[in-house]
Amino acid sequence: MTRKQKRLGLIGLAGLVLSSAVGLVLYGLSSSVTYFQSPSDIAEKQVEIGQRIRLGGLVEDESLDKSRGSVIHFRVTDQAEAISVQYKGILPDLFREGQGIIAEGFIDQKGVFIADTVLAKHDESYMPKEVYETLKEDGHWMAEEQAAAAAEQGSNVN
Amino acid sequence: MIIEIGHFALILALVVAAVQSVFPVWGAVKSDHRLMGMAPSLAVAMFLLTCVAFAALTWAYLTSDFSLLNTYQNSHSDKPIIYKISGVWGNHEGSILLWVLILVLFGALVAVFSRNIPQRLRAATLGTQGWVSFAFLLFVVVASNPFGRIEPAPMQGTGLNPMLQDVGLAIHPPILYVGYVGFSIVFAFAAAALILGKLDAAWARWVRPWILVSWIFLTLGIAMGSYWAYYELGWGGWWFWDPVENASFMPWLTGTALLHSAIVMERRDALKVWTVFLALLTFSLSLLGTFLVRSGVLTSVHAFAVDPARGLFILAILLIFVGGSLTLFAWRAPLLRQGGLFSPISREGSLVLNNLFLTTACAAVFVGTLYPLILEAFSGDKISVGAPFFNLTFGPIMVPVLILMPFGQLLAWKRGDLWGVSQRLTLAFAISVIATIMLVWFMGASSTSIMTALGFGLAFWAIFGSLWEIVDRSQILKVGFARAVPRIMGFTPTVWSTVLGHAGLGFTVLGIVTTMAFESERVQVMHPGETLEQNGYHVTYERSWTQPGPNYDELVSRYTLRKGGDVVGVMEPSKRAYRASGRPMSETSIATFGFSQVYFATGDNDENGGIVTRIYFKPLITLIWIGTLIMSLGGTLALFDRRLRVGAPVTARRRKSKAEGAIPVAASPAE
Numbered sequence: 082m083t084r085k086q087k088r089l090g091l092i093g094l095a096g097l098v099l100s101s102a103v104g105l106v107l108y109g110l111s112s113s114v115t116y117f118q119s120p121s122d123i124a125e126k127q128v129e130i131g132q133r134i135r136l137g138g139l140v141e142d143e144s145l146d147k148s149r150g151s152v153i154h155f156r157v158t159d160q161a162e163a164i165s166v167q168y169k170g171i172l173p174d175l176f177r178e179g180q181g182i183i184a185e186g187f188i189d190q191k192g193v194f195i196a197d198t199v200l201a202k203h204d205e206s207y208m209p210k211e212v213y214e215t216l217k218e219d220g221h222w223m224a225e226e227q228a229a230a231a232a233e234q235g236s237n238v239n
Numbered sequence: 240m241i242i243e244i245g246h247f248a249l250i251l252a253l254v255v256a257a258v259q260s261v262f263p264v265w266g267a268v269k270s271d272h273r274l275m276g277m278a279p280s281l282a283v284a285m286f287l288l289t290c291v292a293f294a295a296l297t298w299a300y301l302t303s304d305f306s307l308l309n310t311y312q313n314s315h316s317d318k319p320i321i322y323k324i325s326g327v328w329g330n331h332e333g334s335i336l337l338w339v340l341i342l343v344l345f346g347a348l349v350a351v352f353s354r355n356i357p358q359r360l361r362a363a364t365l366g367t368q369g370w371v372s373f374a375f376l377l378f379v380v381v382a383s384n385p386f387g388r389i390e391p392a393p394m395q396g397t398g399l400n401p402m403l404q405d406v407g408l409a410i411h412p413p414i415l416y417v418g419y420v421g422f423s424i425v426f427a428f429a430a431a432a433l434i435l436g437k438l439d440a441a442w443a444r445w446v447r448p449w450i451l452v453s454w455i456f457l458t459l460g461i462a463m464g465s466y467w468a469y470y471e472l473g474w475g476g477w478w479f480w481d482p483v484e485n486a487s488f489m490p491w492l493t494g495t496a497l498l499h500s501a502i503v504m505e506r507r508d509a510l511k512v513w514t515v516f517l518a519l520l521t522f523s524l525s526l527l528g529t530f531l532v533r534s535g536v537l538t539s540v541h542a543f544a545v546d547p548a549r550g551l552f553i554l555a556i557l558l559i560f561v562g563g564s565l566t567l568f569a570w571r572a573p574l575l576r577q578g579g580l581f582s583p584i585s586r587e588g589s590l591v592l593n594n595l596f597l598t599t600a601c602a603a604v605f606v607g608t609l610y611p612l613i614l615e616a617f618s619g620d621k622i623s624v625g626a627p628f629f630n631l632t633f634g635p636i637m638v639p640v641l642i643l644m645p646f647g648q649l650l651a652w653k654r655g656d657l658w659g660v661s662q663r664l665t666l667a668f669a670i671s672v673i674a675t676i677m678l679v680w681f682m683g684a685s686s687t688s689i690m691t692a693l694g695f696g697l698a699f700w701a702i703f704g705s706l707w708e709i710v711d712r713s714q715i716l717k718v719g720f721a722r723a724v725p726r727i728m729g730f731t732p733t734v735w736s737t738v739l740g741h742a743g744l745g746f747t748v749l750g751i752v753t754t755m756a757f758e759s760e761r762v763q764v765m766h767p768g769e770t771l772e773q774n775g776y777h778v779t780y781e782r783s784w785t786q787p788g789p790n791y792d793e794l795v796s797r798y799t800l801r802k803g804g805d806v807v808g809v810m811e812p813s814k815r816a817y818r819a820s821g822r823p824m825s826e827t828s829i830a831t832f833g834f835s836q837v838y839f840a841t842g843d844n845d846e847n848g849g850i851v852t853r854i855y856f857k858p859l860i861t862l863i864w865i866g867t868l869i870m871s872l873g874g875t876l877a878l879f880d881r882r883l884r885v886g887a888p889v890t891a892r893r894r895k896s897k898a899e900g901a902i903p904v905a906a907s908p909a910e
């Protein structure tokens with residue numbers, strides 16, 4: 082083989098690998114990313130049953146129900162709309178009513194959000210960024226001190 | 240006073256960095272020996288000054304000097320001494336200072352140890368390293384100063400985030416940083432070669448030890464971070480495809496590609512321009528990682544403080560260095576002499592494939608990591624790209640790497656015989672198939688999917704195919720054990736490093752596949768005396784009690800783990816409440832059986848005295864980290880080989896020819 086042929090072969094192979102990778106990446110981005118939704122988004126947009134989403138908002142006050150053993154129920158609100166959430170497992174250490182969380186899962190036929198992951202802040206003054214921004218956009222974020230604190234510090238681990 | 244000395248030393252280091260950035264490079268271009276001669280002493284001076292600054296900050300932490308804003312916000316006098324020390328880098332300012340300390344350490348190491356390289360290259364390299372040091376020292380002094388005072392000084396600090404009060408934190412950042420930042424010196428070597436317009440096989444030989452050291456530490460750092468997340472976060476996950484993890488994984492992928500392309504460059508004087516490009520790319524990705532982690536773009540345990548000014552400063556550093564180095568590359572690389580030709584079926588051909596797949600895999604990770612950030616910036620849509628995306632893209636790209644690895648090891652340089660190599664590997668293939676069947680049988684054939692079985696096969700192929708080089712080189716099957724042993728003893732460290740590096744990867748893959756396919760989880764409310772059964776284990780919840788720790792109070796729950804009637808473990812996971820901050824924190828309890836683990840985490844007590852208990856069964860999970868340790872060991876052996884050849888090139892070569900002389904030299908270096 083001449084130098085030119087070898088080079089063409091190499092470029093061809095690299096092109097093949099890269100184009101397959103681009104195909105995989107595009108397919109992956111269209112099929113396996115999860116969108117972040119607030120309870121209002123869910124109420125408006127009619128999210129498909131069974132579709133994976135990330136739900137963000139505040140845990141509604143006096144909505145936490147641990148009476149049914151390891152299956153925990155609570156409601157997530159953005160002060161305009163709220164949605165029931167069901168989660169089996171151990172809640173994060175800093176999970177409390179009135180605080181911002183992100184839950185990952187899907188909505189079942191009854192309109193209940195079945196979460197398989199619940200992320201809360203890992204820091205006293207932390208509000209998940211997405212939650213904070215949604216609340217701010219919707220005009221429901223009043224407590225300035227808390228907002229400043231949330232902007233100052235951040236930590237979650239996912 | 241000590242604090243002010245530290246602050247002053249830091250500013251002096253910045254001044255030294257400014258001098259370092261200009262004169263040695265100028266001297267290298269103009270061949271002025273006096274200017275070039277400044278470089279090593281400046282590098283050492285910069286290191287010593289940064290050491291003084293770092294020591295001063297550490298002193299403030301050790302003595303709990305809360306007149307310092309940094310210690311007040313991140314420390315507490317009750318903290319055990321080890322966390323007082325690790326608290327130095329458990330915050331934004333301190334961690335950046337550690338970053339800089341390691342940066343200048345590498346400069347000083349090159350100044351002291353790389354005496355055998357040409358003066359011009361060394362001066363230009365240290366000068367380029369000076370630019371990076373200057374940029375980051377400027378950042379520390381201007382935007383991220385750890386030496387700010389508060390007046391009046393508070394009596395007590397606010398404490399360190401409890402998640403960071405762990406031995407894992409004490410050692411993970413320094414080790415990871417040595418890897419991350421170590422690539423800066425490789426970057427500097429590449430930039431220096433471009434500036435001087437001289438790039439040859441010798442360059443690769445001088446740079447390779449630095450690539451190896453950085454790669455070893457990066458490997459260990461990532462593995463340690465993974466293990467820390469596994470036991471500390473209480474979710475049983477060992478890799479989340481979190482942007483912060485990806486930030487360190489991307490330089491690892493290109494660094495691994497660089498490690499291999501540098502070998503081709505050293506042995507065959509080929510792939511020169513590509514190797515330089517990878518060197519620039521790898522450190523650019525390290526900088527990108529620093530930006531992602533430290534700027535507050537991402538919310539993560541690693542992002543200590545979200546300060547827009549700091550984010551912009553790091554972004555500016557990132558853009559200047561990435562843009563600058565790519566411009567330098569575009570301008571100077573075409574002037575370099577092209578490397579040699581080679582046949583596609585050869586050792587170097589297989590290494591090109593390795594590079595192709597590793598960089599493509601890195602590109603996929605890059606897209607998945609940055610796409611959400613870019614999408615949000617342009618459309619406002621918030622998405623999360625998680626494990627499903629990376630499993631779908633990264634996984635398939637890495638499969639050919641694992642399949643081809645054993646072939647690459649046995650192919651000869653220049654012109655390989657693919658058919659011959661395949662024949663030599665037949666037995667290794669057969670052993671892998673048998674091992675796969677045995678593992679599938681052991682795990683239960685009915686519960687094993689085809690994909691899992693293929694995953695096992697791939698892992699065993701990587702392990703046995705890599706180890707087969709020992710059999711192949713020693714010809715143990717032909718000459719017998721007694722004659723093969725001396726041959727095996729005579730293998731060069733290079734042989735062992737390849738064998739261990741590749742087999743280690745195989746072990747990691749085996750751990751990943753088994754854990755992903757067979758891990759199981761049980762979440763249940765348990766009352767004292769209650770027993771549950773899962774995976775052949777009987778778990779009994781005994782009782783829980785409260786006890787004080789050095790700076791926290793904890794609720795400990797005791798479980799007895801039985802298998803076949805025998806007690807195999809007493810597990811005591813706990814929930815801690817840190818006194819300084821009142822923050823709760825779960826501590827897991829893990830029992831190891833062989834390579835498998837049983838993992839306990841507890842939730843809250845309910846009204847009836849029941850406790851939410853989460854138990855994970857993780858078969859062969861420790862292989863994931865053991866594999867990375869073996870890989871690092873492989874890297875370390877490669878370093879030893881290098882030292883041999885530098886110290887006494889003739890003896891080393893003679894020894895090599897003696898070891899391989901009797902064998903049909905399939906894979907001996909054709910130098």
